[in-house]
Amino acid sequence: MKTVTLPPDTALRRLMRRRRDDSLWSRLLRRRDVVLALAVLGALALVALLAPVIAPHDPVDQDLLHRLEGPSAAHWLGTDESGRDVLSRLLYGTRVSLGASLLAVAVAAGLGVPLGLLAGYLGGALDLALSRVADAVLSIPGLVLAIAIATALGPSLTNAMLAVGVVYAPGFYRVVRGSTITVRGQTYVHAAIVTGCSTWRIIGRHVLPNVGTPIIVKVFLTFGYAILAEAGLSFLGLGVQPPLASWGSMLKRAVRYLEQAPALVILPGLVILIAVLAFNTVGDGLRDALARRDREPS
Amino acid sequence: MSAVTSAAMSDAMSLDVRGLSIAARAAGGRTVPLVTDVSFRIAPGEAFGLVGESGSGKSMTALAALGLLRRGVAVTAGSVRLGGTELAGPGRAMPAGVRGRRIAMVFQDPMAGLNPAMRVGEQIAEVLRHHLRMGRAAAARRAADLLGEVGIEAPARRARDYPHTFSGGMRQRVMIAMALACEPAVLIADEPTTALDVTVQAQILDLLVRMQDERGMALLLVTHDLGVVAGTCHRLAVMYAGRLVEEGPVGEVFDAPRHPYTAALLAAAPENAMRGTAPKAIPGTVPAPGAYPPGCAFGPRCAHARPGPCDTGPVAMTESDGRRVRCARAPELALPGVPR
Numbered sequence A: 001m002k003t004v005t006l007p008p009d010t011a012l013r014r015l016m017r018r019r020r021d022d023s024l025w026s027r028l029l030r031r032r033d034v035v036l037a038l039a040v041l042g043a044l045a046l047v048a049l050l051a052p053v054i055a056p057h058d059p060v061d062q063d064l065l066h067r068l069e070g071p072s073a074a075h076w077l078g079t080d081e082s083g084r085d086v087l088s089r090l091l092y093g094t095r096v097s098l099g100a101s102l103l104a105v106a107v108a109a110g111l112g113v114p115l116g117l118l119a120g121y122l123g124g125a126l127d128l129a130l131s132r133v134a135d136a137v138l139s140i141p142g143l144v145l146a147i148a149i150a151t152a153l154g155p156s157l158t159n160a161m162l163a164v165g166v167v168y169a170p171g172f173y174r175v176v177r178g179s180t181i182t183v184r185g186q187t188y189v190h191a192a193i194v195t196g197c198s199t200w201r202i203i204g205r206h207v208l209p210n211v212g213t214p215i216i217v218k219v220f221l222t223f224g225y226a227i228l229a230e231a232g233l234s235f236l237g238l239g240v241q242p243p244l245a246s247w248g249s250m251l252k253r254a255v256r257y258l259e260q261a262p263a264l265v266i267l268p269g270l271v272i273l274i275a276v277l278a279f280n281t282v283g284d285g286l287r288d289a290l291a292r293r294d295r296e297p298s
Numbered sequence B: 001m002s003a004v005t006s007a008a009m010s011d012a013m014s015l016d017v018r019g020l021s022i023a024a025r026a027a028g029g030r031t032v033p034l035v036t037d038v039s040f041r042i043a044p045g046e047a048f049g050l051v052g053e054s055g056s057g058k059s060m061t062a063l064a065a066l067g068l069l070r071r072g073v074a075v076t077a078g079s080v081r082l083g084g085t086e087l088a089g090p091g092r093a094m095p096a097g098v099r100g101r102r103i104a105m106v107f108q109d110p111m112a113g114l115n116p117a118m119r120v121g122e123q124i125a126e127v128l129r130h131h132l133r134m135g136r137a138a139a140a141r142r143a144a145d146l147l148g149e150v151g152i153e154a155p156a157r158r159a160r161d162y163p164h165t166f167s168g169g170m171r172q173r174v175m176i177a178m179a180l181a182c183e184p185a186v187l188i189a190d191e192p193t194t195a196l197d198v199t200v201q202a203q204i205l206d207l208l209v210r211m212q213d214e215r216g217m218a219l220l221l222v223t224h225d226l227g228v229v230a231g232t233c234h235r236l237a238v239m240y241a242g243r244l245v246e247e248g249p250v251g252e253v254f255d256a257p258r259h260p261y262t263a264a265l266l267a268a269a270p271e272n273a274m275r276g277t278a279p280k281a282i283p284g285t286v287p288a289p290g291a292y293p294p295g296c297a298f299g300p301r302c303a304h305a306r307p308g309p310c311d312t313g314p315v316a317m318t319e320s321d322g323r324r325v326r327c328a329r330a331p332e333l334a335l336p337g338v339p340r
Helices: A009-021 A024-029 A032-055 A086-122 A124-138 A142-153 A157-184 A187-194 A199-210 A212-235 A246-256 A263-293 B002-013 B058-065 B120-132 B136-149 B168-180 B198-215 B226-232 B250-255 B258-266
Strands: B013-024 B029-041 B047-051 B075-080 B085-088 B103-106 B186-190 B218-223 B234-238 B243-249 B318-320 B323-325
Touching: A024 A032, A024 A263, A032 A086, A032 A187, A032 A263, A032 B085, A086 A124, A086 A157, A086 A199, A086 A212, A086 A263, A124 A157, A142 A157, A142 A212, A157 A199, A157 B258, A199 A212, A199 B318, A212 A246, A212 B103, A246 A263, A263 B226, B013 B058, B029 B047, B029 B075, B029 B218, B029 B243, B047 B058, B047 B226, B058 B075, B058 B218, B058 B258, B103 B168, B120 B168, B120 B198, B136 B168, B168 B198, B186 B198, B198 B218, B198 B226, B218 B226, B226 B250, B226 B258, B226 B323, B234 B250, B243 B250, B243 B258
Parallel strands: B047 B218, B047 B234, B103 B186, B186 B218
Antiparallel strands: B013 B029, B013 B075, B075 B085, B234 B243, B243 B323, B318 B323
């Protein structure tokens, strides 16, 4: 039997290549900016987990003889106004900032996803009531509410980020509710009803997995906002309390020494910028990759 | 005595639709009747075709039997019973444990009928675990067996695949396997082959008929295609504008239809047209629910309508020698049938 060899660039070959590469991951990883952003996020996560291992100094150790120094062999990124090692504070700050953002995203998703599923699937009066509440929360400026709650409960990063989570919950609610309404009309949900599945089982097993992808996109985009919210609240003194460091609180203290040591402002600012950019890039990349799946692969 | 028992037995298993009426709530508190006074009965082992154009109420009737009516649409009179269990009636909720266990459904669109995020074997096993309380491993094995029964190659391996790796016809086979998982007494198939390629249609119909026959199920086949009914069903009922207009054994109805609408439908099928001539279309369109003409609903489109007898109505159905028809002129008409 004769083996057929395809010419190097036939339509068939392109079609075959396209088929093989059509998974979500491969489409995502074909974009260099997304790959880079994913690498950044991976590095940040590692830093957050391993901060005590990799930090060269204790982040709260003061050395008043070496205040506001520039980079040196002992302090790679210099020292701050109390002589603390800036690199170590940034590394530990990653842990605080990402942890706080994770809390806010978890609260937002934890509230928004189940309520969105219920409202979208059951509809009726419940949907009406929940949607009005969501609209009301959305109409309040997020940071202002967070500030109010943090002031009322006492300044603590946990309180502030719980408030931020509540403010971001309607975003998840809306995305999930909308997708759920689409999925609810699908024949496979009717088929599940007809096979006698309980409502909870249908929501958990048949609806949730099929609204999962927009939730993932939303998680990444919300994470970026949460980092900014944390930085903003800490900058106002409502977040993490001294001597602990987060990216935002480092900015706050450094502003006073802007003229003597501009690096103290620039470094945390740069880290915040990179982190937010990375989260948004991955979120956008995911959204594009998902959107293209519905169309003809191009 | 044994005759009584077997009659009671078949009663216990047959699907009995009696005087079923369904209406939709419209704006301003009005109700629009969608289905009016539909009655038929399907015995175990019997395949029953429910035929009509889009909007005739045939799918609505099937959905009511499964308690799947949309919000704002409700049963206003009559009942659907399966043996002693009332499945649908005014203000009645579907009893638990019946759907999927004693009555199951195959849907029109197999491409959307399977959960894309779940392996097909799991979807079948889910039904078994829920209704028959089977263990995980036993349910998985049974699911693979069922896939084999409906003609899926290498069922044990395919059970672990996701729906997007199946073709439309294969998915419809999976849907049938899922519907049959708990050996239901009644299977409802709503246009099961409409979304499929013509070559696959025949295979799926064969499969449905074989499964129905082997298991002695009652099959309610909802379709607009008389050809499908001819090849699969024992009896059929024709619906028009929310009412039954004719009901009887398939062979007799095809040979000698008694309602002008049935005769017109038969004449309109391309395969029944004389070679070289166009099929005879029925003039006009189906009236929208809520806008039925006075008198006989089919009157304005009927070639046999006469002033007088057809102006009052809709007339009651008359029954003779096992056939029912709703037409004021039925006794005097001799309508042409088609050879099968």
